Amino acid sequence: MCRSKYTSGDLRTNVLTALHKTTTLLPRILPSGKSNRDGVSERESLPFWEEVLRKVYDDLTLAPEKREKDKVRVVVYGVDGTSGAYELVTALLEDPFVSNEQRTALRSRWDSQPEGSGVVKIQYGTSPSEDEGVVHVQSSWLKRFGVPIEVTECNSPSTEGSKALINADVPIIVCNPVLTPLPALTSLDSFSTPPFPIFPQNTIFAVISPSSSKVFTEPFDSQCVLTGFRVEEGLRFLHVDPARALHGLDVLADGSASTLSVQRYQDDATGSNVTSVTKAVTATLSSSSSGSVAAVHAQTGRALIKYALTAAYVVLDNAQAEADGVLRATSELRSEMEEAKAKAHLEVFGAGGKDGDEIAKAVAQAKRNVQPTMDALQWYKLFWRVDDVREAVAAAVDRAWCRDLERKLVFHAGRLASLQASFTQSANTLARSFPASAPYHSPVLLNSLARIASSPSYALTPAALTAPLHARQAQLGFPTSRLHASAQRAVLGMSGSVLGGLGVAWAGWATELQLLGGMIDVGMGPETAVGVGMLGAAIGVRWAVGRWERAKRRWWKDWDRVGDGLERDLKAALAETMDSRVVAVSEEACSGLDDLVAQRKSRIEELNDEVMALWTELHRE
Structure with missing residues (x-):
C-alpha cells in the first residue's frame, strides 16, 4: 500500500473539507428513517452516517490535550461467541516469559468488565486503569508500531462492538469457518445488507484454521466493485491458529526455559501464523504519511467518507430503480388501456368483412327496411297521398333506423361502464401504493x-354511444321535408299539365262549335287541339314524374351521406368515450406519475453528479 503524497496536516485539512461537503450532501440523499424500523437499511440511513461521520469529525478536531492521549484503534471482532477472538488477542498481546501477574491480568480481562459489557479495551500501562472497561497491560505488541495502540476486543456481535468496528483504524474480523461459512462474510457486493457492519478498507480477516498446511498470508490484490464504485479492496485473508500459539505460550510458562520448551514454543508460534496478523497491522499503519495517530485517523476518515458516498450512490441507484419501476407500472397500465381501446372497437363494431362492420350492416338493413315505403310512393299515388309523404317516410325511418345496433350499443355501454370502474380502481391502487414518505405519493394527484x-x-x-344514432336520424328530417315538398310540386305540376291539356282540347272544340259566341279561337281544328292538349298534358306529367324520381334519388343520396357520417360519428363517440370517461382516471394517474418520475430523475441526476464530483475529488487526494 503506497504512502499518501500529502503531509499529515494537508491530509487532515482535505479530509475535513470533504467531510463538510459530504455532511452537507447526505441529508439531501439518504432517508432519515431509523434503520429497519422504518423500512430503511441501517447502512443507507442518515442517522447511521451522521453518527459515523460525527466520530470522524471528533477524531480530526481533538483539543491538543486530548490529542496527546489519542490512540490508533485496533478492533478485534468475533463474528460469534466461538470465533476465537479471545484467543487471538491473547496470543498477540501476551509476551513469552511474562510474569504470572501480567499473564493473569491479560487472560482475566473479561472478568473485570461490567455484566453485559460487549467489548473490552486494552491499552499499554503499568497501573490499573481509571477508565471503566479499559485494561492496562505491559505488552510489547502495543509498543511496536511507533504509535499508541488501543485494542478493542468484541467476542460476539453487539451494538457496542459494531460501533467500535465501524470507526476502527484497523478492523480485524475473526471467523471460525466451521461455524460461520466464509461466503456469508465476504458478500461485500450487497452493500445494504452486510452480515455485520464492516467496510473493506484495511480490513483483516483472521480465519481460524487448525491445519498449518492451509496457512495463507498473501493479501488479495484484485479490485472489487462495490455498488458501482471501484475501490482498492484492502482486504487480507489470514489463516491463523491462535489456540496453537497459546499452547506454545503455556508450554513456555509451565516449564523451565529449556531448549525443548523454547523449540516447542517457536514451532507453535510459527505454525499458528499469528505473526501474519502483526505484519498486516504494520503494513496498514505504515501507509500513513507521517505515522502519527492523527494521520491514521485522517486516512480512516477519508475511507469512511468514501463509503458514505457509496451509500449515497446506492440510495440514488435504488431511487433510479424505483423510478424505473414506476415507469414500468404506468407503461403496463397504458398498455392495458390501449389494448382495451382496440378490443372495444372490435367488440362494439366488429372486425368488418365483405359486408362491412356492424354499422355498415345496420345502415344497409335499415335501407332495405325503408325501401318498400319509398317504392310505394309512386307518382300516380301522390294525388291522394301527397299530404302523407313526410309522415310515411319519417315513420318508416323511425321504425327501421338501426334498432338492433342501438340495442347492441346500450349493451356495450354497460360493459364499458364495468371496464371504467376496473381502470379507475387500478389507477387509484397504483397512485395509493406508495407510502406517505415516498416521492411518488402525491395528495394533489x-x-x-x-x-x-x-x-x-x-x-x-348508454347515451354516450347512442347519441350519434339519434343525431344522424334527426338529420334525415330535412331531406324528408324536401321530399315532401317535391311531392307537392310534382302533384301540382301533373295537375296543371293535365288541366292545361284539357283546356287546350276544350278550346279547340269550343272554336269548332262556336261556343261562347265565337269568342274563343285557338286557330286550330278540334282534332289538332285535342292532340296538342294531350301532348302538353303528357309532357307535363312526364316532367313532374321525372322531378319526383330525382327527388327520391336525392333523398337516398342524403341517406347514404347520413349513413357514412353515422359510421364516423359512432367511431368518434366510442374513441371519445374511452378517452374522456373509461380511461380518464387511469390516464390522469399515468400522466401525473410520469411527471413525478421525470422530476425525480432530474433530481437524481443532479445529486449523482454531485456525488461523483466529490468522489473524484477524494480520489485525487
Whole structure:
C-alpha cells in the first residue's frame, strides 16, 4: 500500500473539507428513517452516517490535550461467541516469559468488565486503569508500531462492538469457518445488507484454521466493485491458529526455559501464523504519511467518507430503480388501456368483412327496411297521398333506423361502464401504493383523480354511444321535408299539365262549335287541339314524374351521406368515450406519475453528479 503524497496536516485539512461537503450532501440523499424500523437499511440511513461521520469529525478536531492521549484503534471482532477472538488477542498481546501477574491480568480481562459489557479495551500501562472497561497491560505488541495502540476486543456481535468496528483504524474480523461459512462474510457486493457492519478498507480477516498446511498470508490484490464504485479492496485473508500459539505460550510458562520448551514454543508460534496478523497491522499503519495517530485517523476518515458516498450512490441507484419501476407500472397500465381501446372497437363494431362492420350492416338493413315505403310512393299515388309523404317516410325511418345496433350499443355501454370502474380502481391502487414518505405519493394527484371520478360528465350512460344514432336520424328530417315538398310540386305540376291539356282540347272544340259566341279561337281544328292538349298534358306529367324520381334519388343520396357520417360519428363517440370517461382516471394517474418520475430523475441526476464530483475529488487526494 503506497504512502499518501500529502503531509499529515494537508491530509487532515482535505479530509475535513470533504467531510463538510459530504455532511452537507447526505441529508439531501439518504432517508432519515431509523434503520429497519422504518423500512430503511441501517447502512443507507442518515442517522447511521451522521453518527459515523460525527466520530470522524471528533477524531480530526481533538483539543491538543486530548490529542496527546489519542490512540490508533485496533478492533478485534468475533463474528460469534466461538470465533476465537479471545484467543487471538491473547496470543498477540501476551509476551513469552511474562510474569504470572501480567499473564493473569491479560487472560482475566473479561472478568473485570461490567455484566453485559460487549467489548473490552486494552491499552499499554503499568497501573490499573481509571477508565471503566479499559485494561492496562505491559505488552510489547502495543509498543511496536511507533504509535499508541488501543485494542478493542468484541467476542460476539453487539451494538457496542459494531460501533467500535465501524470507526476502527484497523478492523480485524475473526471467523471460525466451521461455524460461520466464509461466503456469508465476504458478500461485500450487497452493500445494504452486510452480515455485520464492516467496510473493506484495511480490513483483516483472521480465519481460524487448525491445519498449518492451509496457512495463507498473501493479501488479495484484485479490485472489487462495490455498488458501482471501484475501490482498492484492502482486504487480507489470514489463516491463523491462535489456540496453537497459546499452547506454545503455556508450554513456555509451565516449564523451565529449556531448549525443548523454547523449540516447542517457536514451532507453535510459527505454525499458528499469528505473526501474519502483526505484519498486516504494520503494513496498514505504515501507509500513513507521517505515522502519527492523527494521520491514521485522517486516512480512516477519508475511507469512511468514501463509503458514505457509496451509500449515497446506492440510495440514488435504488431511487433510479424505483423510478424505473414506476415507469414500468404506468407503461403496463397504458398498455392495458390501449389494448382495451382496440378490443372495444372490435367488440362494439366488429372486425368488418365483405359486408362491412356492424354499422355498415345496420345502415344497409335499415335501407332495405325503408325501401318498400319509398317504392310505394309512386307518382300516380301522390294525388291522394301527397299530404302523407313526410309522415310515411319519417315513420318508416323511425321504425327501421338501426334498432338492433342501438340495442347492441346500450349493451356495450354497460360493459364499458364495468371496464371504467376496473381502470379507475387500478389507477387509484397504483397512485395509493406508495407510502406517505415516498416521492411518488402525491395528495394533489389523488385529489385530481377523485375530482375526475366525481364529475357529472364522468358517468358512462348508454347515451354516450347512442347519441350519434339519434343525431344522424334527426338529420334525415330535412331531406324528408324536401321530399315532401317535391311531392307537392310534382302533384301540382301533373295537375296543371293535365288541366292545361284539357283546356287546350276544350278550346279547340269550343272554336269548332262556336261556343261562347265565337269568342274563343285557338286557330286550330278540334282534332289538332285535342292532340296538342294531350301532348302538353303528357309532357307535363312526364316532367313532374321525372322531378319526383330525382327527388327520391336525392333523398337516398342524403341517406347514404347520413349513413357514412353515422359510421364516423359512432367511431368518434366510442374513441371519445374511452378517452374522456373509461380511461380518464387511469390516464390522469399515468400522466401525473410520469411527471413525478421525470422530476425525480432530474433530481437524481443532479445529486449523482454531485456525488461523483466529490468522489473524484477524494480520489485525487
